[in-house]
Amino acid sequence: MAIIVKDLVFTIHTQNSTYQMKVDNQNTLLHTYYGARSDETDFSYLIGFQDHGFCGNIPGTERERVYSLDYLLQEYSTAGNGDYRASALRAELGSGTCDCRLVYDSYQIREGKYSLDGLPAMFDSKESGAQTLEIVLKDAEEAFYVHLLYGVFEEQDIITRTVRLENRMDHAAVISRVMSLGIDFPTNDFELIHFYGKHMGERQAERSPMVHGSIDLRSTRGASSHQQNPFVILAEKMASERQGLCYGFSLLYSGGFHLQAEVDSFDQTRLVLGLDDEDFCWSLNPGESFAAPEAVMCCSRDGFSALSHAFHRAVMEHVIRSPWKKKRRPVLVNSWEAVYLDFNKEKILAIAKEAAEAGLDMLVLDDGWFGKRDSDACSLGDWFVNEEKVGGSLAQLSEEIHKMGLSFGLWVEPEMVSEDSELYRQHPQWAMTVPGRQPIRGREQLVLDMTRDDVIEYLYDRLSSIIDGAQIEYIKWDMNRSLAAGHSRLLPRERQGEVRHQFVLGVYRLLEKLISRYPDLLIEGCCGGGGRYDMGMLYYCPQIWCSDNTDAVERLRIQYGTSFAYPMSTISAHVSACPNHENGRVTPFKTRGICAMQGTFGYELDLSKLSKAEKQQVKEQTEFYKKHFALFQYGTYYRLNSPFENRDYTAWQYLDSEKKEAIVSVVFTDLRANPKTDILLLRGLKPGSRYRVWMDREEQGVYTAAALMQAGMRLPIPKENYDAYQFYLKEEV
Numbered sequence: 117m118a119i120i121v122k123d124l125v126f127t128i129h130t131q132n133s134t135y136q137m138k139v140d141n142q143n144t145l146l147h148t149y150y151g152a153r154s155d156e157t158d159f160s161y162l163i164g165f166q167d168h169g170f171c172g173n174i175p176g177t178e179r180e181r182v183y184s185l186d187y188l189l190q191e192y193s194t195a196g197n198g199d200y201r202a203s204a205l206r207a208e209l210g211s212g213t214c215d216c217r218l219v220y221d222s223y224q225i226r227e228g229k230y231s232l233d234g235l236p237a238m239f240d241s242k243e244s245g246a247q248t249l250e251i252v253l254k255d256a257e258e259a260f261y262v263h264l265l266y267g268v269f270e271e272q273d274i275i276t277r278t279v280r281l282e283n284r285m286d287h288a289a290v291i292s293r294v295m296s297l298g299i300d301f302p303t304n305d306f307e308l309i310h311f312y313g314k315h316m317g318e319r320q321a322e323r324s325p326m327v328h329g330s331i332d333l334r335s336t337r338g339a340s341s342h343q344q345n346p347f348v349i350l351a352e353k354m355a356s357e358r359q360g361l362c363y364g365f366s367l368l369y370s371g372g373f374h375l376q377a378e379v380d381s382f383d384q385t386r387l388v389l390g391l392d393d394e395d396f397c398w399s400l401n402p403g404e405s406f407a408a409p410e411a412v413m414c415c416s417r418d419g420f421s422a423l424s425h426a427f428h429r430a431v432m433e434h435v436i437r438s439p440w441k442k443k444r445r446p447v448l449v450n451s452w453e454a455v456y457l458d459f460n461k462e463k464i465l466a467i468a469k470e471a472a473e474a475g476l477d478m479l480v481l482d483d484g485w486f487g488k489r490d491s492d493a494c495s496l497g498d499w500f501v502n503e504e505k506v507g508g509s510l511a512q513l514s515e516e517i518h519k520m521g522l523s524f525g526l527w528v529e530p531e532m533v534s535e536d537s538e539l540y541r542q543h544p545q546w547a548m549t550v551p552g553r554q555p556i557r558g559r560e561q562l563v564l565d566m567t568r569d570d571v572i573e574y575l576y577d578r579l580s581s582i583i584d585g586a587q588i589e590y591i592k593w594d595m596n597r598s599l600a601a602g603h604s605r606l607l608p609r610e611r612q613g614e615v616r617h618q619f620v621l622g623v624y625r626l627l628e629k630l631i632s633r634y635p636d637l638l639i640e641g642c643c644g645g646g647g648r649y650d651m652g653m654l655y656y657c658p659q660i661w662c663s664d665n666t667d668a669v670e671r672l673r674i675q676y677g678t679s680f681a682y683p684m685s686t687i688s689a690h691v692s693a694c695p696n697h698e699n700g701r702v703t704p705f706k707t708r709g710i711c712a713m714q715g716t717f718g719y720e721l722d723l724s725k726l727s728k729a730e731k732q733q734v735k736e737q738t739e740f741y742k743k744h745f746a747l748f749q750y751g752t753y754y755r756l757n758s759p760f761e762n763r764d765y766t767a768w769q770y771l772d773s774e775k776k777e778a779i780v781s782v783v784f785t786d787l788r789a790n791p792k793t794d795i796l797l798l799r800g801l802k803p804g805s806r807y808r809v810w811m812d813r814e815e816q817g818v819y820t821a822a823a824l825m826q827a828g829m830r831l832p833i834p835k836e837n838y839d840a841y842q843f844y845l846k847e848e849v
């Protein structure tokens with residue numbers, strides 16, 4: 117049994133972890149333990165009660181002065197009752213002051229995992245045997261209820277969390293902060309790993325000590341953002357890839373988020389994660405409820421690899437719904453870096469012809485096919501085919517491409533509008549601008565008010581008519597700017613604080629309508645590359661364009677960071693031209709191929725302009741990827757070292773579930789005179805087995821698993837700058 121309740125001590129066991137809460141004699145729900153699997157001991161014996169000074173005492177405990185919410189470990193803290201740490205909830209319940217104090221009300225255990233209306237959430241399957249624990253808290257005075265929901269995936273070591281607020285009062289509650297997850301630890305033995313970045317440089321892993329005070333990571337951009345990812349790891353100081361206690365926390369949400377990791381004066385650690393509260397304000401009327409996005413947690417005592425494997429499995433099995441998750445993804449060529457907005461039918465067909473000859477599966481027509489989009493300053497919103505540019509209808513173009521043996525994909529950016537567009541001229545009020553103010557523009561475009569039903573309907577009609585009008589197997593769903601002021605003309609002044617969240621709910625509504633109508637459509641998420649790379653998007657799209665930076669060497673860091681939370685099959689990666697368009701670096705064609713195979717593989721260059729030798733490499737890379745797609749897409753993934761720590765090379769490994777085959781990729785990132793030989797320790801091989809090893813198809817010999825894992829594999833000396841190698845290992849039978 118995963119959930120055990122005894123004397124109001126709630127213990128949740130997963131295969132390798134235990135999580136515990138307890139209702140104390142003041143009716144407060146305390147958090148007592150989260151860590152490696154233990155038993156049902158009531159861990160509240162660890163809490164010390166003493167008068168700490170300047171710690172307010174709740175009514176009834178004033179005389180002893182030892183009961184203060186300011187230092188007790190709590191399950192869901194609230195602002196305004198003497199706890200000065202980062203709060204999970206800030207609610208004004210009628211007095212004008214945020215002073216909600218939550219006490220225990222009731223609980224329920226249910227078979228199956230809860231779902232959330234209009235929001236992405238992990239789902240269960242028959243085999244997963246997930247359970248739900250719901251603990252209901254209530255304000256000490258008012259009929260305001262907080263339902264804490266826990267989804268328990270025992271086998272996967274995953275616990276999900278969210279809250280549902282319910283107003284049973286006769287007046288409105290005003291919520292200005294609602295976190296999906298709050299967790300307190302009695303110690304401060306941690307470091308924080310987070311994934312920061314920028315456009316063209318997403319998810320850079322940074323490990324830093326915690327500080328007394330608070331580390332704030334957030335996105336206020338209306339998207340989960342390039343700048344911070346809604347995933348962090350809290351790790352014991354000695355934790356590494358192979359060992360140590362660590363926790364992963366992820367928000368399954370694609371809009372702004374806020375994470376605070378705080379160490380208090382008593383060396384205790386608190387972490388809260390949820391909706392961005394910078395300008396969030398939600399009026400909850402009598403009878404209404406509000407569901408926060410879902411957070412996902414995992415605890416590993418075996419280091420980061422095990423943590424990533426748990427997240428990868430959870431996302432593959434219980435987040436991604438698309439039937440594509442189990443199919444080989446098409447090897448595609450995308451037109452963006454090949455021709456940008458400057459194309460005609462001949463150019464596209466020339467690329468398609470080369471793609472077909474090289475054995476690729478799909479051509480994706482990126483930006484530029486609609487309205488009069490010859491520049492990026494116009495036409496967003498005008499989702500009508502520019503037949504003059506495309507040389508006929510989209511149906512004709514797609515048919516010609518299909519005749520070559522390729523499938524066809526198309527780029528869209530539904531959430532945006534250009535002022536120079538028919539749509540804007542007809543419906544200026546559909547743009548998210550504040551009346552009387554000049555809007556903030558990004559890439560010269562405005563954001564559509566996705567909180568409006570008429571906008572969603574328009575986009576749904578346009579997109580379905582495009583998809584119905586031609587044979588389209590794939591859509592790349594882009595978003596090329598951040599929200600500035602979130603304003604909707606349909607909402608009154610006092611409800612504008614809802615807009616950013618309502619915007620995301622609108623995006624989800626539109627995506628849901630489209631995937632219900634086109635369940636087999638492969639949707640690739642994108643936001644100027646990886647500006648919306650989160651588990652929320654993966655609920656709708658099985659893969660995401662990882663970054664607008666296609667340089668193989670910079671991608672090593674971006675893909676490394678992405679791999680901590682997200683399965684490799686979700687990482688869309690392409691071989692592009694050199695000198696690279698983003699940073700001017702020149703890398704060998706082979707290296708670019710190996711780096712792009714770290715994800716869902718494709719090309720993004722004018723194939724017709726390649727040399728004969730390069731065309732041959734395209735053929736060979738495509739063939740190799742297709743042959744080993746199961747390893748690349750679903751193999752167990754190991755980061756063999758870190759591009760942030762090793763200047764000389766970056767290496768990674770895939771292993772199939774039966775440990776019969778592995779691929780190891782190595783990219784050299786520096787050259788040295790009089791070089792030394794590097795040795796790489798492999799991971800996860802079957803003890804007692806022997807593996808035949810090939811380097812770039814050249815046989816190297818047969819080695820035991822123990823030798824390869826304990827002593828290691830010898831790496832070649834790089835022959836040129838950014839040289840790269842791929843090793844294939846097969847178990848000897």
Ligand code: DGJ
Nearest residue numbers: 452482483642644645664
């Ligand atoms: C940003 C994307 O990330 C690129 O791949 C490309 O689709 C452009 N937008 C098109 O405008």
